[in-house]
Amino acid sequence: MSRPNRSEIDTLIDLLARLPGLGPRSARRAVLFLIRKRGILLQPLAEAMQAVAQNARECLNCGNVGTTEICEICSDDTRANGLLCVVEDVADLWAMERAGAFRGRYHVLGGTLSALDGVGPDELRIPQLKDRIAGEEITEVILALNQTVDGQTTAHYIADQIEDRVALSSLAQGVPIGGELDYLDDGTIGAALNARKRL
Amino acid sequence: MLHLEHLTLSHFRSHRRAEVHVDARPVAIYGPNGAGKTNLIEAVSLFSPGRGLRRASAQEMARRPESLGWKITGMLRAGGDAHEVAFTSEGGASRNVTIDGKPAPQTALGRISRVLWLIPSMDRLWIEAPEGRRRFLDRMTLSFFPDHAQATLDYEKAMRERNRLLKDEVRDAGWYAAVEAQMARTGAVLTANRQSALARIAAAQAGAETAFPAADLELTSTEADIPEDEAGLRAALAESRFRDIAAGRTLVGPHRADLYGVFAAKGIPASDCSTGEQKALLISLILANARALAADTGAPPLLLLDEVAAHLDAGRRAALYAEIGALGAQAWMTGTGPELFEELGEGAQRLEVTEDAGLSVVRAL
Numbered sequence: 001m002s003r004p005n006r007s008e009i010d011t012l013i014d015l016l017a018r019l020p021g022l023g024p025r026s027a028r029r030a031v032l033f034l035i036r037k038r039g040i041l042l043q044p045l046a047e048a049m050q051a052v053a054q055n056a057r058e059c060l061n062c063g064n065v066g067t068t069e070i071c072e073i074c075s076d077d078t079r080a081n082g083l084l085c086v087v088e089d090v091a092d093l094w095a096m097e098r099a100g101a102f103r104g105r106y107h108v109l110g111g112t113l114s115a116l117d118g119v120g121p122d123e124l125r126i127p128q129l130k131d132r133i134a135g136e137e138i139t140e141v142i143l144a145l146n147q148t149v150d151g152q153t154t155a156h157y158i159a160d161q162i163e164d165r166v167a168l169s170s171l172a173q174g175v176p177i178g179g180e181l182d183y184l185d186d187g188t189i190g191a192a193l194n195a196r197k198r199l
Numbered sequence: 200m201l202h203l204e205h206l207t208l209s210h211f212r213s214h215r216r217a218e219v220h221v222d223a224r225p226v227a228i229y230g231p232n233g234a235g236k237t238n239l240i241e242a243v244s245l246f247s248p249g250r251g252l253r254r255a256s257a258q259e260m261a262r263r264p265e266s267l268g269w270k271i272t273g274m275l276r277a278g279g280d281a282h283e284v285a286f287t288s289e290g291g292a293s294r295n296v297t298i299d300g301k302p303a304p305q306t307a308l309g310r311i312s313r314v315l316w317l318i319p320s321m322d323r324l325w326i327e328a329p330e331g332r333r334r335f336l337d338r339m340t341l342s343f344f345p346d347h348a349q350a351t352l353d354y355e356k357a358m359r360e361r362n363r364l365l366k367d368e369v370r371d372a373g374w375y376a377a378v379e380a381q382m383a384r385t386g387a388v389l390t391a392n393r394q395s396a397l398a399r400i401a402a403a404q405a406g407a408e409t410a411f412p413a414a415d416l417e418l419t420s421t422e423a424d425i426p427e428d429e430a431g432l433r434a435a436l437a438e439s440r441f442r443d444i445a446a447g448r449t450l451v452g453p454h455r456a457d458l459y460g461v462f463a464a465k466g467i468p469a470s471d472c473s474t475g476e477q478k479a480l481l482i483s484l485i486l487a488n489a490r491a492l493a494a495d496t497g498a499p500p501l502l503l504l505d506e507v508a509a510h511l512d513a514g515r516r517a518a519l520y521a522e523i524g525a526l527g528a529q530a531w532m533t534g535t536g537p538e539l540f541e542e543l544g545e546g547a548q549r550l551e552v553t554e555d556a557g558l559s560v561v562r563a564l
Contacts, residue, residue, distance in 0.1 A: 115378075
């Protein structure tokens with residue numbers, strides 16, 4: 001229920017409560033914490049948010065989120081190594097970057113094919129992907145899509161569209177680093193066995 | 200031996216609060232009509248993936264008129280392993296599962312428990328629409344292959360996608376091919392699981408001494424033959440596209456499979472048997488399934504037999520109880536009076552369920 005004369009603090013709590021992972025209770029705690037740390041946290045946070053609000057934008061080339069028209073990865077010539085990694089979402093791109101193992105470029109689809117949700121090939125960035133394969137001399141496309149029905153449908157669709165133009169690969173499935181076999185589900189164990197490698 | 204040790208219901212159906220402590224022996228539940236006996240075994244049926252024996256939504260399971268939401272907890276023991284399982288539903292939302300205090304998907308239940316049931320609405324199984332028989336077959340299959348639940352969900356998800364493409368009359372062949380590849384991959388798993396389950400049931404029937412008649416089971420189809428392998432299914436789906444667009448839904452695939460049963464000793468289709476024979480065939484299949492599982496996993500499943508005793512003469516009843524005893528299964532059985540369970544003797548524990556001012560009261564005897 002909204003009250004008249006709501007304070008700015010209430011407004012801030014309501015806004016924070018809308019963030020993923022936060023609710024009204026955690027938002028109240030966060031706001032109290034911020035107010036107590038006004039100088040070292042609240043002020044810098046407000047400034048950082050202001051800057052991001054003004055400058056954040058989607059990279060015209062890959063769909064990554066950055067502060068420039070063309071993101072840092074796309075404008076870094078050392079990453080033009082012919083490898084292009086296709087991901088569903090910016091969060092997946094960031095996950096790959098955190099790992100630091102991939103030195104090529106990315107292409108963010110912005111979702112997966114889903115007839116039920118009204119998302120077709122034109123709603124994803126598939127036409128742009130085709131253009132990039134030709135324009136950036138891509139030699140291999142790595143499909144790093146989720147192992148869900150929608151993710152795999154999308155992977156299959158993209159593969160069908162570009163398989164005659166470029167080499168295609170997908171991420172391996174199997175035992176995670178530090179994983180114990182006893183805790184794995186049957187499907188993962190089967191996939192790991194099929195993808196076994198010679199020592 | 201897989202069994203429930205402890206079961207509590209809170210605001211579930213007619214039970215405001217019920218607490219039951221049982222051991223691994225069969226559980227005979229009796230009381231007048233409408234007292235809440237089936238509600239008790241419905242709660243047990245939720246210990247396997249799916250919507251339970253009534254196929255009800257979580258909202259329908261809430262006690263009325265309060266509709267506050269409900270909770271079921273149980274201690275499930277299999278040999279040295281014990282798992283505390285809890286289900287909660289609030290505000291009509293679907294049930295949340297926790298296993299040993301940690302949130303878990305419903306499909307995880309299939310790995311720690313196996314539950315089979317026979318309820319009065321299944322009496323018409325052999326003469327009704329194929330959907331009921333498919334469900335019966337899939338429940339048997341799930342008991343052998345816990346991953347069958349996930350494969351079914353994935354297949355249905357891909358099929359819903361394809362059906363939407365058909366309804367919207369989308370003409371993108373690549374999109375169809377991508378969705379059909381998922382349907383074919385998961386559909387081939389479904390068919391292989393079903394075939395393998397039928398083979399195990401057949402083997403368990405062949406090797407058994409039982410008072411119940413054996414049924415020969417065959418996986419058939421309501422449509423033309425359904426290809427069993429991934430490549431064949433993919434080709435059949437592609438070929439069926441134009442016909443499916445006209446129908447607005449997918450007409451080929453394992454979702455159109457049917458289960459054909461024959462009364463083996465007489466060689467006549469189950470659908471042509473007498474009502475009593477049809478019931479006896481179902482009991483025979485449930486018992487065969489339980490025997491096969493006991494041989495496979497070392498533990499028979501939980502059995503839920505709703506109003507089964509009432510339809511059997513004293514001789515058959517004694518035979519059923521003897522077979523359950525030999526299996527060592529925790530069978531939860533309901534009936535209107537204690538006399539239906541006399542043949543069980545000391546081999547079972549008894550619960551009486553009565554109704555008092557709209558509330559179910561459970562009493563251990």
